Amino acid sequence: MFNLEYFIANNVTKRTKSMCNLDIAQNYEYLSKKICNKSVLVIGGAGSIGSSFIKAILQFQPSSLVVVDTNENAMTELTRDLRSTKGIYIPIDYITYPMDFASPVFKKMFLNRGGFDIVANFSAHKHVRSERDIYSIEALILNNVLNARTLLDLLAELPPEEFFCVSTDKAANPVNIMGASKRIMEDVIFSYSDKFPVKTARFANVAFSNGSLPAGFLERIQKLQPLSAPRDVKRYFVSPEESGQICLLSCILGDNRAIFFPKLTEAQMMTFASIGTALLEAHGFRVLECSSDKEAIDKAEALKNGSSLYPVHYSISDTTGEKPFEEFVTETETTDMNRYRSLGVITGKTIPDKERLEKLLKDLKHAFDKEETTKEGIISIIKAYLPNFKHIETGKSLDNRM
Incomplete structure (x- = not known):
C-alpha cells in the first residue's frame, strides 16, 4: 500500500524525522507555558498548513480552539481527521465556523x-x-x-498575546503579484506591531499540500491521466508536519516583527519532474517521456488497458511569474542563523512608514473601484511601493498547462 508520509520522507525532504523536532523539544516547557489553557483562533485552518499548525499546537493543550475557513468540506475532514487520530488532544471548546474572516458574522x-x-x-x-x-x-x-488589514483593525480592539500571519518565500525579491502581495502583507502586519506582537514565516513548498503540483500528481494517477511538470524549476520542500511546526515556533517563540524561515541548503532543492518520476516508480510504473501535452494525453489511453508505461510531459517553464529558484532572504535583511537548529530568523525589522503604506492601500482600493483598471496599472502601483518588484510577464498562464 502506498504511504504518502513515507514517500515524502524518503523521496522529497529526505528526512525521516521532522527538522523541527529538536527545537520543539528544547523549548517544550516555554511552549507549554505560552499555550496551555489559552484560547486559540486559527483562520484558514482547514488548509494544508493551517491544519498542520492545529495539530502542532494541540499537543500543548489550549483551553479552546476555534477554526474559521470558507471551505466547509475541508473543515469537516479536519474534524474527522482530528477525532480519528489516536492520542491527539482536542479541547472541549472546539468549534469550526464556515465563514469569511472579513465578514460581519466573523466580527x-x-x-x-x-x-x-x-x-x-x-x-x-x-x-x-x-x-x-x-x-x-x-x-x-x-x-x-486589504482583508488582512480589516482583521488587524478588529484584533486591535481586543489584542491577542500572539499573532501570526503566514508569508511565503516568494515575498523575497518578488517576481509575481502573489509574492508581492505577501511582501506587502508583511508590512501591513508589522504596522500593527505597536499594538500587539506580530510574527510571520517565509518557507518552502509544502510537499503534497492542497492544490500543489505534487498533490495533482496523485489525482492524475488515480484517474490514469498523464503527468505534466516543469523540468527546470527547483524548489525547497518541507513536510506537512514541518510546515505546522515552523509556524508554531514562529508564532510562539518569535520576537515582535520576526520572520522565520527553514534552514535548507541549495543541494536540498528538487524539481517537480524528479518528484513525478519517483512517485510513478513508487506506484509500479515506468516513465514514458512525451514531447507535448497532446502526445501524453493520447498515450495515456493505454493505461486503461493495463500498460505499465506512464506518459509524462516534462517541459521548460515559460509562464508568468515563475522564479527559477527560491530564496528566503534579501540582500538588505539581517539574519540570526544560530538561535535555532532548524530555522533562521530575519531580525531588525522596523515598523514600516505608515503614511506610505496607507497611500499604497488607498491607491490599490481606488484602482479596483474603477472599471478601466488594468493588470499593468496594478503592477505599476506595486512597483512604486516595492522598487525591487521585478515582475516576470510572459503572457502565458499555468491555466494553459495540464
Whole structure:
C-alpha cells in the first residue's frame, strides 16, 4: 500500500524525522507555558498548513480552539481527521465556523467571544496561477492585503498575546503579484506591531499540500491521466508536519516583527519532474517521456488497458511569474542563523512608514473601484511601493498547462 508520509520522507525532504523536532523539544516547557489553557483562533485552518499548525499546537493543550475557513468540506475532514487520530488532544471548546474572516458574522463571533489569546491567519491566495487577469488579481490582493488589514483593525480592539500571519518565500525579491502581495502583507502586519506582537514565516513548498503540483500528481494517477511538470524549476520542500511546526515556533517563540524561515541548503532543492518520476516508480510504473501535452494525453489511453508505461510531459517553464529558484532572504535583511537548529530568523525589522503604506492601500482600493483598471496599472502601483518588484510577464498562464 502506498504511504504518502513515507514517500515524502524518503523521496522529497529526505528526512525521516521532522527538522523541527529538536527545537520543539528544547523549548517544550516555554511552549507549554505560552499555550496551555489559552484560547486559540486559527483562520484558514482547514488548509494544508493551517491544519498542520492545529495539530502542532494541540499537543500543548489550549483551553479552546476555534477554526474559521470558507471551505466547509475541508473543515469537516479536519474534524474527522482530528477525532480519528489516536492520542491527539482536542479541547472541549472546539468549534469550526464556515465563514469569511472579513465578514460581519466573523466580527460578531470574535467580539462576542471576547477575542483570543493566540490568533494565526493562514487564509491566503498562495498560487502563482492566481495571477490571471485584473479580476483574479483584485481577489488576490483583497484576501492577502486589504482583508488582512480589516482583521488587524478588529484584533486591535481586543489584542491577542500572539499573532501570526503566514508569508511565503516568494515575498523575497518578488517576481509575481502573489509574492508581492505577501511582501506587502508583511508590512501591513508589522504596522500593527505597536499594538500587539506580530510574527510571520517565509518557507518552502509544502510537499503534497492542497492544490500543489505534487498533490495533482496523485489525482492524475488515480484517474490514469498523464503527468505534466516543469523540468527546470527547483524548489525547497518541507513536510506537512514541518510546515505546522515552523509556524508554531514562529508564532510562539518569535520576537515582535520576526520572520522565520527553514534552514535548507541549495543541494536540498528538487524539481517537480524528479518528484513525478519517483512517485510513478513508487506506484509500479515506468516513465514514458512525451514531447507535448497532446502526445501524453493520447498515450495515456493505454493505461486503461493495463500498460505499465506512464506518459509524462516534462517541459521548460515559460509562464508568468515563475522564479527559477527560491530564496528566503534579501540582500538588505539581517539574519540570526544560530538561535535555532532548524530555522533562521530575519531580525531588525522596523515598523514600516505608515503614511506610505496607507497611500499604497488607498491607491490599490481606488484602482479596483474603477472599471478601466488594468493588470499593468496594478503592477505599476506595486512597483512604486516595492522598487525591487521585478515582475516576470510572459503572457502565458499555468491555466494553459495540464
